[in-house]
Amino acid sequence: MKKIAYVKSADFPHPGTPVRGSRSGAPIMALFDLLGRRWAMGVLWTLRENEPSTFRQLQERCETISPAVLNKRLGELRAAQFVTRGEGGYITTALGRELYDQLVPLGLWSKDWAKALDEMSEMP
């Protein structure tokens, strides 16, 4: 019997089951678990800004990521339905783009944060 491609993998943090950092499986905690892994947000961000990307292109664009970790993150992001494969390499799914859209304001705000830290460090 063949595996069906769209079943949820038990191997990535997903809502409804206990995840690292929460026994409740609350969606936000599952999301925090998934995104709170090194490079998870960075990969999604980088991919969305360079779609499609092959594995090696992503690797280069992420500068320092190791192929083992990239492969693992891609697997998790695919299991979570944020990333899939398409023509010319990896691409984001509709869900992945929604998530990215949630991160964009964070990207803008991070500049304010940088400014605030900077001003603070200049204090006499």
Added chain:
Amino acid sequence: MKKIAYVKSADFPHPGTPVRGSRSGAPIMALFDLLGRRWAMGVLWTLRENEPSTFRQLQERCETISPAVLNKRLGELRAAQFVTRGEGGYITTALGRELYDQLVPLGLWSKDWAKALDEMSEMP
């Protein structure tokens, strides 16, 4: 000579210096580095919803976090100016509340994500 309290620590990812996952030090990458550590977002989230919290209260509310990690995350969040100490324990700063506010939509959206995954898993 005494250390001044508000100087940036070199020991946490901050904009303008290379961080894990990016040599550029782009603010968003520094933020991703900081938040992409186990429990970082969870601690901020939990604290914001239970202000103020003592160390032990936070520990309980986070359910599974170990004191060493909580202490480390608190140190980073404080260095990043997201958390500070106040009457009755740890509290968020104005910056920390801004960041939390950026995460709130993510929390709402995570429910849609959960629903989408769920529907997908019910497919024939």
Added chain:
DNA sequence: TTACATGCTATTCAATTCATAGCATTTTAT
């Protein structure tokens, strides 16, 4: 002065990530 709460640190062990090499398969060039 004993008891308890608080904010950690110490220690040991497990899991994760880094850095690098390299392999199997497909595509491209000659």
Added chain:
DNA sequence: ATAAAATGCTATGAATTGAATAGCATGTAA
């Protein structure tokens, strides 16, 4: 057809990070 290059990884070992648990130093209250 063959060789070279690109692609998508896997393997390995070292370094870093996190989990689990114990316990200590300080402060407060009884």
